[in-house]
Amino acid sequence: MQDNTNLVYIYDGTLEGFLCCVYESYVHHEIPCEICMESGQLHIFEETQWITTDLEHAGKIYESIDRKISLEAQAFIKNAFLTCIPNREILMYNFIRQGYQFGRAVFDRLTDDTVGALTKAVRNLQREAHSFMGFVRFTIYDGILVSCISPKNMVLPLLSDHFTNRYPDETFLIYDRTHQMAVVHKPEGTLITAMSKLTLPPIDDAEKAYHTLWKCFQHTIAIEERFNPKCQMNHMPKRFWAEMTEFENG
Amino acid sequence: MDVLDKLAILTDAAKYDVACTSSGVDRSGQPGKMGSAVASGICHSFAADGRCISLLKVLMTNQCVYDCKYCVNRVSRDTPRTAFTPNELADLTMNFYRRNYIEGLFLSSGVMKNPDYTTERMIQAIEILRNEHNFNGYIHVKAIPGADSALIQRMGLLADRMSVNIELPSESGLESLAPQKKPEAILRPMALIRSGIEENTSDLALYRHAPKFVPAGQSTQLIIGATPDSDHRILSLSEGLYNKYKLKRVFFSAYNPVVEDPLLPSVFSAPPLLREHRLYQADWLIRFYGFSAGEIVDAKSPNMNLAIDPKANWAIRHLDEFPVEINRASYDRLLRVPGIGVLSARKILQARRAGSLNFDGLKKLGVVLKRAKFFVTCQGKIFEGVVIQPDTVLRGLLSKNDLQMLPAAAGEQLSFTDVPDMARIMGGVPASAFGYLPEERTRVNAGQYEFGIHI
Numbered sequence: 001m002q003d004n005t006n007l008v009y010i011y012d013g014t015l016e017g018f019l020c021c022v023y024e025s026y027v028h029h030e031i032p033c034e035i036c037m038e039s040g041q042l043h044i045f046e047e048t049q050w051i052t053t054d055l056e057h058a059g060k061i062y063e064s065i066d067r068k069i070s071l072e073a074q075a076f077i078k079n080a081f082l083t084c085i086p087n088r089e090i091l092m093y094n095f096i097r098q099g100y101q102f103g104r105a106v107f108d109r110l111t112d113d114t115v116g117a118l119t120k121a122v123r124n125l126q127r128e129a130h131s132f133m134g135f136v137r138f139t140i141y142d143g144i145l146v147s148c149i150s151p152k153n154m155v156l157p158l159l160s161d162h163f164t165n166r167y168p169d170e171t172f173l174i175y176d177r178t179h180q181m182a183v184v185h186k187p188e189g190t191l192i193t194a195m196s197k198l199t200l201p202p203i204d205d206a207e208k209a210y211h212t213l214w215k216c217f218q219h220t221i222a223i224e225e226r227f228n229p230k231c232q233m234n235h236m237p238k239r240f241w242a243e244m245t246e247f248e249n250g
Numbered sequence: 251m252d253v254l255d256k257l258a259i260l261t262d263a264a265k266y267d268v269a270c271t272s273s274g275v276d277r278s279g280q281p282g283k284m285g286s287a288v289a290s291g292i293c294h295s296f297a298a299d300g301r302c303i304s305l306l307k308v309l310m311t312n313q314c315v316y317d318c319k320y321c322v323n324r325v326s327r328d329t330p331r332t333a334f335t336p337n338e339l340a341d342l343t344m345n346f347y348r349r350n351y352i353e354g355l356f357l358s359s360g361v362m363k364n365p366d367y368t369t370e371r372m373i374q375a376i377e378i379l380r381n382e383h384n385f386n387g388y389i390h391v392k393a394i395p396g397a398d399s400a401l402i403q404r405m406g407l408l409a410d411r412m413s414v415n416i417e418l419p420s421e422s423g424l425e426s427l428a429p430q431k432k433p434e435a436i437l438r439p440m441a442l443i444r445s446g447i448e449e450n451t452s453d454l455a456l457y458r459h460a461p462k463f464v465p466a467g468q469s470t471q472l473i474i475g476a477t478p479d480s481d482h483r484i485l486s487l488s489e490g491l492y493n494k495y496k497l498k499r500v501f502f503s504a505y506n507p508v509v510e511d512p513l514l515p516s517v518f519s520a521p522p523l524l525r526e527h528r529l530y531q532a533d534w535l536i537r538f539y540g541f542s543a544g545e546i547v548d549a550k551s552p553n554m555n556l557a558i559d560p561k562a563n564w565a566i567r568h569l570d571e572f573p574v575e576i577n578r579a580s581y582d583r584l585l586r587v588p589g590i591g592v593l594s595a596r597k598i599l600q601a602r603r604a605g606s607l608n609f610d611g612l613k614k615l616g617v618v619l620k621r622a623k624f625f626v627t628c629q630g631k632i633f634e635g636v637v638i639q640p641d642t643v644l645r646g647l648l649s650k651n652d653l654q655m656l657p658a659a660a661g662e663q664l665s666f667t668d669v670p671d672m673a674r675i676m677g678g679v680p681a682s683a684f685g686y687l688p689e690e691r692t693r694v695n696a697g698q699y700e701f702g703i704h705i
Contacts, residue, residue, distance in 0.1 A: 108604035110597055111611035134294040138349045145348070165279040166286045213257055213342070214351050220261040221307060222297035225506050225521055231300025235293065245351070246295060
């Protein structure tokens with residue numbers, strides 16, 4: 001394969017699109033130095049190549065990850081695509097190449113820079129998703145549970161599974177401000193969709209009463225003699241507080 | 251009194267109970283039901299004291315017929331009393347759960363009239379939750395010592411976790427501070443729950459849909475520092491509880507002086523938080539690192555050294571077992587190295603399948619080299635510049651943090667530039683500095699040590 005040190009692949013920002021970049025690279029025997037989403041950003045010094053998404057090509061690569069590496073690697077790549085690590089695509093690309101070479105043993109190469117960085121990024125995603133499983137706060141508007149979050153990683157697909165399982169008969173919406181996406185669940189089905197803005201009506205008195213009850217509990221349960229705000233912040237960094245009921249004004 | 255006032259009172263009365271985990275059981279959601287459970291547990295918030303809030307931790311009532319001296323709810327204390335009705339409590343739990351404030355309910359209670367009556371009220375509340383509201387989330391419930399075994403059996407089929415608090419780690423402590431509680435009354439329900447779980451396991455093997463009995467296991471709590479019990483006593487007791495009663499967790503609670511009593515530490519003494527921390531570290535070593543209580547403390551030195559964590563302390567005393575070769579050592583041996591935890595030990599096993607590891611690689615795996623470098627070799631080599639002498643090792647292991655955690659009362663101020671000598675640190679710092687009881691009181695009760703709770 002030829003290492004084109006200034007070749008940049010541009011794709012449409014979907015996982016399928018990314019898999020097509022891998023496909024093209026193998027078909028044309030070339031190694032890109034960067035893979036990015038279309039953003040209108042100019043690449044003056046690099047040679048750019050637009051990769052069209054072809055679901056059949058993407059499917060071939062996706063299937064090959066299971067066949068040549070492992071089923072675990074397939075899930076890993078799906079998760080890696082949701083992380084917020086810089087150079088995410090090129091790391092994933094290098095991971096898949098190494099996977100083709102080493103098979104399932106690629107996961108043992110923890111001291112390799114690519115494998116190490118990507119494993120860490122996926123763990124970071126999972127950890128953030130786990131945090132949000134606890135820190136998501138629903139406010140009820142007319143029987144609909146609504147929550148807003150600002151995560152670093154794309155945690156919505158992971159949260160969607162968790163909350164759909166937990167509240168099968170409820171209607172809920174979790175809005176991700178960072179990525180302007182939302183998951184909407186109704187008893188009939190679940191959908192993850194783009195959403196640029198969310199405007200909410202004021203909350204009613206019954207809802208206010210529960211906010212007050214929760215704040216009262218959250219405040220009372222602390223033991224003054226053990227006051228330790230640093231420990232509190234280590235476990236629950238301030239970035240989460242803005243969207244949690246217990247820290248809202250009043 | 252409205253629900254808000256009741257919540258304030260009954261939360262305040264429950265806050266000294268430390269267990270608030272929602273772990274130990276994986277249960278998927280079901281159509282028609284509300285809720286699920288995740289084996290790892292989920293923290294929903296953190297209180298200003300840094301403790302996790304996972305469950306709605308409240309008392310059914312803070313009325314109590316007992317007069318345990320250490321307790322905020324003892325009958326002789328002048329404090330507002332109230333009780334939730336089973337319906338109020340079930341509604342509150344459902345509404346908190348629906349908004350994702352909590353992972354479930356942690357229900358304890360003062361003893362209203364008698365243990366049986368109290369237990370029945372608690373069962374009523376969780377029956378409403380489970381059967382009327384179809385609640386499928388986590389429930390942790392306290393067994394009230396002295397309650398009828400049929401009631402405990404019923405409770406166990408509704409709850410995920412049950413616990414009976416031992417509170418005081420010795421019989422003499424119970425006798426003087428909680429004369430109405432008897433060790434048998436505590437250990438009997440514990441044994442009942444254990445055998446219930448055992449029978450249930452064999453039932454489940456036969457019938458997949460047999461109702462589950464306390465699927466997340468049982469736990470207990472010990473109060474630290476209210477009685478003169480040594481770390482040795484506390485750790486051997488908890489080790490015994492893990493082995494004989496198959497407990498999932500033993501929690502430690504630093505005693506918070508809430509009342510002036512000649513038998514208790516003064517209300518002006520601070521809770522022994524550092525001692526509690528060291529006990530949890532030791533507890534972790536017993537549960538996950540293959541240590542036995544006897545390796546951490548023994549009859550000769552019954553209390554842990556508060557200046558240094560128990561694992562490092564063990565390693566320094568056993569320098570002859572080190573260094574271990576990273577590329578060949580077994581998992582158990584790796585776990586004994588300060589700076590290597592369960593996660594990094596597993597990663598080492600995984601990574602060395604792909605190739606030999608060096609110090610650079612160890613760092614990438616997340617091993618704390620600052621500590622581990624004194625105890626390991628990589629490909630036969632010792633970390634560059636490291637001298638393995640008890641004195642230098644100790645110097646290297648004491649972090650700034652460790653030194654800061656030592657209260658100033660420990661005597662002379664310990665500063666980082668003036669590293670204390672080996673003998674002083676290893677000899678320990680006067681125990682009285684850390685919330686142990688004054689020596690006199692220890693002497694008065696010393697004779698009663700032998701009558702510990704026999705398990």
